[in-house]
Amino acid sequence: MFWGVFDGHSGWTTSATLRESLISYVARELNDTYKAAKSTAPDPKAIDLAIKTGFNRLDHEIVYRSVEKVFKASSKAVAAELLQPALSGSCALLSFYDSKSKLLRVACTGDSRAVLGRRSVSGKWMATALSEDQTGSNPREVARMRKEHPGEDNVIRHGRVLGGLEPSRAFGDAVYKWSREVAGKLRQSFFGRNPSPLLKTPPYVTAEPIITTTKVEPDKGDFLVLATDGLWEMLTNEEVVGLVGHAWSKIFGSHGKPLPVEHTRDDGPGGQKTPIRLQQWGIDPEAKDRFTVKDKNVATHLVRNALGGTNDEQVCALLTLPAPFSRRYRDDLTVQVIFFGNGEQTGEVTLNLEATAEQDAPKAKL
Known part of the structure; x- marks a missing residue:
């Protein structure tokens, strides 16, 4: 099973390409790897390599194969369409879960984040x-x-690649990957901007992900949160897990009580940003009445509490700010929450029907 979030920047076309193609590229490589292993499970390193190969092959198609096609194009309009996914960029966070072995792999390219929630012996x-x-x-x-x-x-x-790009790994972003020669030819024949004067030995940005593997323990209530960096600019890992646990168990009231989560000294892998928006908005992170439970959809519940929680006026204000002005106050927010069931059957995905809108029904509202 696969779940993923794709956070675009400098345009939407790269993230749209990932949404349509990344899983199929990775699945193709995994299929070949599992077939080669025959009756035994593939070596863990072979599985990781297959995932990395899928990521790299799609990025090569986006960044380099597009150039080959462009030089055969008949017009600037065709060239523009072909180059859009290369010129914009996107982070990618993809999870691959084997329900038989209970192994969860998370492949990250960029600054979206995956966090596992698990109930401790303390409850x-x-x-x-x-x-x-x-x-x-x-x-x-x-x-x-x-x-x-x-x-x-x-x-x-x-803190940025060549002083410009914040993620150090990304799909697209070809201006950090093309040589000066290629960029110059494209600019002369079609359009484009001059490369950065700091560009000397491209590529500077890679789409190759860092992969982690975790054994899921469904009997401990394990769940997974995948979200773009916009969520983590507003909430800590512990707050996100506590909010999911809060909504799930509903053992605490919505006001005045702490979240049911243990605070740890170490967040695991380094590099996590601290939530920067609270200071910008003038919110006390220790305030006891920040959070609320109003939504049956847990992802919507997280977004609401990230934007203001009990402060309905702030939630409305942040949602109604028009682009591009809104970017000064909040980033894009994409959130997925996956609960790992403890049933005897494996490989089954079950929707929360009560919290899932039908095709023609109105979407969840904040």
Whole structure:
């Protein structure tokens, strides 16, 4: 089973391409890997390699194969359509769950985040990060890029790749991947902008994901939250897990009581941002009446509490701000919550029908 979120930037076309194609690219590689293993389970490293190959092949199609097609194009209009997914960019967070082995793999390219919620022996929930925010502020990513581009002091500048792009891994974003020669030919023949004067040894950005593997324990109530960075700019890992546990168990009231979650010193993999919007909005993170439970859809419940929770006026204000002005106050928000059942049957996906709108029904509203 696959679940994923795709967070686009500088346009929507790259994320749309990932939505349509990434799972099929990865599934094709996994199919070949499982077939080669025959009766035995594939080596874990082979599975990880298959996922990485699927990511890299799709990005190669987006960034480099598009250029080959463009030079055969008959018009600038055709060229523009072919190049759009390469010129914009997108992060990708894809999870692959084997319901038989109970192994959950999370492949992350960019700064979306996956967090596992699990009930501890105390009855409270524990939050474990299953991915790492890959940005120019992550020391491990900075070290990797400086090693790959020795002598280039500006490879990370002000926490961004060449001073411009925040994610250090992404699909598309071809201006950080094309050579000066290719970019110049495209600009001369069709359109485009001059490469950054800091561009010396591209590519600087890769779509290859970092993969983690976790054994899911359904009997402990395990659930998975996948979300774009817009959610994590507003809520901590523990707050997100506590809010899901709060909504699920409903053992606490909606006002004045702490979330049923254990606070840990270590969030797991490094690189996670702290929620920056609370300071911007002037909200006390220790306020006891921040959160509420109003929604049957848990993802909607998380979005509501990220935007203001009990403060309905703030929620409405943040939702009604028009683009691009809204970007100053909030990022795009995409959230998925997956609960791992503890039934005897495996491989079954069950919708929360009460919280799922029919095709012609109105969408969930905040």
